[in-house]
Amino acid sequence: xxxxxxxxxxxxxxxxxxxxxxxxxxxxxxxxxxxxxxxxxxxxxxxxxxxxxxxxxxxxxxxxxxxxxxxxxxxxxxxxxxxxxxxxxxxxxxxxxxxxxxxxxxxxxxxxxxxxxxxxxxxxxxxxxxxxxxxxxxxxxxxxxxxxxxxxxxxxxxxxxxxxxxxxxxxxxxxxxxxxxxxxxxxxxxxxxxxxxxxxxxxxxxxxxxxxxxxxxxxxxxxxxxxxxxxxxxxxxxxxxxxxxxxxxxxxxxxxxxxxxxxxxxxxxxxxxxxxxxxxxxxxxxxxxxxxxxxxxxxxxxxxxxxxxxxxxxxxxxxxxxxxxxxxxxxxxxxxxxxxxxxxxxxxxxxxxxxxxxxxxxxxxxxxxxxxxxxxxxxxxxxxxxxxxxx
Ligand code: FAD
Ligand code: DHB
Numbered sequence: 115x116x117x118x119x120x121x122x123x124x125x126x127x128x129x130x131x132x133x134x135x136x137x138x139x140x141x142x143x144x145x146x147x148x149x150x151x152x153x154x155x156x157x158x159x160x161x162x163x164x165x166x167x168x169x170x171x172x173x174x175x176x177x178x179x180x181x182x183x184x185x186x187x188x189x190x191x192x193x194x195x196x197x198x199x200x201x202x203x204x205x206x207x208x209x210x211x212x213x214x215x216x217x218x219x220x221x222x223x224x225x226x227x228x229x230x231x232x233x234x235x236x237x238x239x240x241x242x243x244x245x246x247x248x249x250x251x252x253x254x255x256x257x258x259x260x261x262x263x264x265x266x267x268x269x270x271x272x273x274x275x276x277x278x279x280x281x282x283x284x285x286x287x288x289x290x291x292x293x294x295x296x297x298x299x300x301x302x303x304x305x306x307x308x309x310x311x312x313x314x315x316x317x318x319x320x321x322x323x324x325x326x327x328x329x330x331x332x333x334x335x336x337x338x339x340x341x342x343x344x345x346x347x348x349x350x351x352x353x354x355x356x357x358x359x360x361x362x363x364x365x366x367x368x369x370x371x372x373x374x375x376x377x378x379x380x381x382x383x384x385x386x387x388x389x390x391x392x393x394x395x396x397x398x399x400x401x402x403x404x405x406x407x408x409x410x411x412x413x414x415x416x417x418x419x420x421x422x423x424x425x426x427x428x429x430x431x432x433x434x435x436x437x438x439x440x441x442x443x444x445x446x447x448x449x450x451x452x453x454x455x456x457x458x459x460x461x462x463x464x465x466x467x468x469x470x471x472x473x474x475x476x477x478x479x480x481x482x483x484x485x486x487x488x489x490x491x492x493x494x495x496x497x498x499x500x501x502x503x504x505x
Contacts (some may be wrong), residue, residue, distance in 0.1 A: 117143040119427065120253045120266035122241055122279055124153055126216060127399030127416040128272030129223035132256055132423035134310070136230050140431055143264055145238040145255055147228050147273075150224065153202045153236075157376055159216035160334060161313075161328055161410035163501025164209040166417045170219070175226050183214035184327065189499065191464075192316040193479070193485055195364040198486035199312070205489070205496035216413055224227055243269050243282045246395035256497060266426065267394070272416075274400040280387060284397065288387045295382040295406055297321070297465060298341040302353060304333045305371025307363075314362050315408075317482060321466040322408075323360035325369070329500055333372070335405075350374045384458055386450060389443035396423055396442060403450045404458035408464060409499060415453045417445045418504045425505065448483040449502065458496040 119135055121128045123147035132142045146153065150292075167183070170176040174435060187210050189201035203210050227234055228469035241255040253264040271279025280288070308327035316323040326336055335357055354371045361369050383402040390397045399416030422445050426438025463481055470478070485491045 115143070115262055115460045116265045117141050117264060119236060119268045119270055119429070120251075120264045120287070121145070121270045122243070122253065123271070123277060123399075123401070124148075124220075124224065124236070125272060125274055125275035125399065126159075126413050127224070127420055128270065129220060129227060129403075129419045130170075130173075130228055130417060131272060132271055132399065133175060133223055133230075133422060133471055134420060135427060136227075136232060137173060138428045138431070140427060143234060143266075144227070144234040144269075145234050145253065145264070146234060147238060147241065147242055148236065150234075154217055154221050156198065156217055156220075157215070158303075159410060159413040160213055160328060161412045162212040162214055162219075163208075164211060165501050165504045166414045167212040167214075168490035169283040169417060169421060169504060170222075175222050178216045178218070178222055179212065182261055182329070183212045183219070184329070184346075185210050185212055186312055188312050190310065190312055190314045191482065192361065192363055192367075193318070193482050194363065195365050196253070197314070198261055199367060200492050200496055200499075202496045202500050205493045206500045208374075209500035211410075211500055213327055219413075220333075227338065229282070231253045241273075241278055243271070243395055246282075249394070251394040255365055269395045269397070270423065271395055271397045275404055277401050277477065278396060280397055280401050283392045287392050288389070291384075291386045291388070293384040294341075294467065295384075295461060295465070296341065297338050298343055298379050299324075299407060300339040300343055300348060300353070300377070300383045301334065301336045302374050303328065303376040304335065304374050305331065306333050306370050307331055308333045309368060309370045312465050313368075315464055317464045317466075317478075318360040319466065320356065320360055321322060322464045323357055324408075324449040325357075326362060333370075339379060341381050343422070345377050346378055348377065353377075354466075376442055380407065380424045382461065383455055386447070386454060388445050388447060390419070390450075396439075399424060402446070403454065405454055406461045407457075410458045411453040411457050414501055415450055416447050421504045422446050422449075435481050445505070449504075452498070452502055
């Protein structure tokens with residue numbers, strides 16, 4: 115079996131890369147460990163930056179997003195019982211964000227790939243990458259009970275944080291930058307209309323809470339919790355009671371409750387490897403970097419890696435010029451580190467840190483006050499939140 119670009123992972127990064135390459139006449143094959151049904155129903159990200167939504171639209175895979183997605187022009191920061199709106203569009207020259215579930219993006223991209231005839235081999239097992247230091251790399255895997263070798267020019271490691279591509283790189287090749295946080299998020303999906311038109315980020319003495327949504331009838335809510343929190347210890351009643359406490363304000367906000375259809379705990383981590391490439395193997399998305407979810411940068415960062423690599427590969431296949439490929443890691447890392455900084459900052463601003471001294475807690479409150487009263491500070495938040503340029 116042979117293709118131009120062998121892609122490991124059918125998450126947002128692998129699928130979008132395959133799609134953008136196809137539009138440029140470049141062939142790819144995608145290998146995915148899970149079933150199609152599993153990846154299409156994995157509930158994760160929900161918020162797309164302005165340019166991420168535009169990228170999907172320009173690539174011809176944004177029609178359902180534009181029909182069903184929710185465009186937001188602002189967010190609310192809530193602390194001390196008061197709500198403060200950050201008018202994102204007004205502060206960013208008209209940019210907005212789009213609420214549209216990651217699993218919906220994945221569904222749209224899979225449909226487009228299959229319609230174009232790109233092979234997506236679901237339930238591929240024992241995937242391994244070989245000869246990445248040569249011009250003839252390959253991927254070996256098992257599929258349908260048989261062993262296969264996929265010969266390719268380039269391997270794109272889009273297999274997420276727990277994938278095999280990053281650990282396959284030669285020992286000593288990568289520098290790792292890693293930071294843990296002393297908390298996680300308990301996330302729920304609930305069948306109830308969102309209690310606010312815009313997202314609400316709440317900083318409360320009990321911890322952080324976030325109100326977001328997936329549609330006009332489905333709410334998504336998150337609570338700061340212990341990193342190893344036992345979901346079983348959280349009955350629906352306990353979750354709603356804690357959300358009511360943390361999201362309350364003094365202006366009459368009413369949190370509507372409804373049946374909870376999904377619950378899960380996410381650990382929080384900042385993680386980057388440098389460089390994002392070894393020979394013919396390129397790392398994209400969560401395979402190369404992780405951000406804590408506050409500020410919703412993960413999927414967007416995967417998209418910017420894809421845009422950078424797709425452009426570089428297009429130039430290489432068309433003209434033989436490898437400057438873009440040589441610069442891939444540096445270009446992608448410059449953007450990744452800015453998203454790392456913003457996600458770390460939003461997380462630090464809004465969460466309760468048990469180790470904080472009263473002095474540090476006061477500094478945090480002063481920063482919240484500053485961000486919501488200074489146009490300069492709010493503009494910085496808005497510029498990053500709606501997203502820095504993709505490339
Ligand atoms: P993944 O989505 O992890 O895809 C990797 C794929 O590779 C998977 O399908 C996996 O099954 C497959 N794979 C793994 N190993 C192998 C193997 N050995 N062989 C073959 N296939 C393999 N981001 C945002 O931008 N906005 C948000 O609002 C947001 N909210 C989030 C909320 C939560 C609770 C979580 C957990 C994450 C959130 N994120 C958000 C982050 C976002 O979900 C990720 O950054 C995004 O999924 C990264 O995409 P990816 O394609 O790089 O990796
Ligand atoms: C969502 C997740 C986030 O981390 C965030 O900052 C905003 C929205 C979401 O799942 O909708």
